Amino acid sequence: MDGVNAYIKTRSDTHHLEFRLAGIKPAPWTIADSLAIAYYMGWGSAGNLHTEIITQMLAEKVGLERDREIFPLNINPDDSSQKSNDAKVTVQEFAQLHLAGDKKIMSYVKDGDLRVGSNNWAVAPLLSANGKPIVANDPHTKDQIKAFIHGDKVYWWFSDEAIKEHSKTTLVLKP
Known part of the structure; x- marks a missing residue:
């Protein structure tokens, strides 16, 4: 100050x-x-709050183990800052959330538009180098992450595959 x-x-x-x-x-x-x-x-940063709530409800519907299969947490093994010692969430802790039973949360998502977060962009097929459409939604974060804050740490996730794929991709727009 x-x-x-x-x-x-x-x-x-x-x-x-x-x-x-x-x-x-x-x-x-x-x-x-x-x-x-x-x-x-x-x-x-809460522009995707509807998505967060719906994703959590989906996880509650399919169960913790199935949710981890569908939305695996990808941490770059080459980045030591992303190593996590956080305790695993137990099934009992997970079950206590039960968002569908929370009237206040449900009133927030009921009849509301599903908004998409920042940094959205698209390139029409006529403007891309390979003639195919390109769509990105918040390309600097992973869609498998239910929120960018986990425990007391903030992480940025990039899988090795994403980095390799990114290095091979060059966006060229036709004039």
Whole structure:
């Protein structure tokens, strides 16, 4: 906070245009401001909340072991930062979630549009080098991950196959 407040005090000539146009002087930065930004960023990352709930309900329907078969957790074995010592979820802990029985959660997904997350893009067959369509949905994360935070760690997953495939792929758009 000290650095932000020092900037506010000593660099008033470089404050954002919005402040200058509105005639607003920024107030000193507080812990509450930092928490508000963290909350806002978390909320902004919740665009796939419907998908998270539906994926969890599917897992509850098919059971923990079958869910692990359908959606295996892929960790790059060459990246030591992705090694996990997290305790395994037991079937009993898993069964306690039971989202379908939670009226508040179900009211959230009921009759709601299924929204898709950030970074979506598509290339029409006429514009791709090989004449085939290219579609990507949030290409920087794995769709098998039910959320990007597991336990107290944040992970980025890339399988060896995905890395090899990516290195062979070059996107060339026709003019």
